[in-house]
């Protein structure tokens with residue numbers, strides 16, 4: 001993985017842009033809204049990102065030390081199409097599996113920092129799978145969505161004996177999880193039955209980020225953003241995932257735009273008859289520690305996830 005120094009926050013860049021261009025207030029405000037690190041009450045923007053990467057890395061190292069693992073299992077031909085499996089030692093026949101999709105604005109992080117939530121789950125007899133995908137600029141939005149969909153197909157082909165399939169995604173990973181729920185599986189060799197999904201501090205409408213720094217490496221056009229926006233695909237989600245329990249979780253200290261993304265998506269799902277969806281507004285959390293705390297078995301969202309899988 002690249003050293004932390006590359007995980008810059010947007011604050012420095014914004015100052016530079018302001019000086020050079022004189023600044024466009026509206027777009028500056030949009031960029032601030034889509035800079036999660038600027039909204040943490042705990043630390044400065046740079047520190048919260050550094051601390052996030054450290055927490056995820058350390059948590060993943062700990063999980064790799066404590067759980068049995070299968071690392072770098074291919075789910076496709078591509079170099080980046082690999083996943084890590086964290087396996088419980090259990091004699092139970094009731095073994096749920098949760099697939100974790102990491103965040104990082106489709107341009108940071110990897111599966112190497114994405115096993116952090118495995119310890120309390122594996123301890124309760126749950127298999128945890130951390131999926132790798134080709135972040136930008138190597139991958140683009142269509143590629144990433146196709147990769148994570150294929151990873152799900154591969155997992156259910158390899159683990160046909162599991163008692164239930166669940167998804168958990170953070171930030172950009174919550175977007176990818178929502179895209180998985182909205183898949184027309186008729187193009188694929190199997191139709192996954194996803195029992196539950198945890199969508200944590202996600203982005204579900206990609207249009208507002210088109211004009212921001214987030215889109216620089218992604219290079220999405222409006223057409224690409226529209227066809228990859230879960231907010232546009234609610235009817236397909238209803239067709240494909242009507243039996244899925246969906247939790248839309250958002251941090252109390254996420255930016256107003258991030259909170260709006262979750263609220264709007266929740267409302268769109270909730271007003272669609274037949275879907276089971278709840279909105280979890282998690283107190284005393286920001287965009288980063290809302291997911292970091294999954295290392296802790298007593299954390300509210302860990303408990304909720306275990307309960308959903310019948311393992312609390």
Ligand SMILES: N[C@@H](CC(=O)c1ccccc1NC=O)C(=O)O
Nearest residue numbers: 007010035036037103104108171
């Ligand atoms: N420029 C973004 C960076 C960011 O979101 C991020 C950077 C490194 C690792 C993860 C990130 N975001 C969410 O997981 C920010 O201001 O927070």
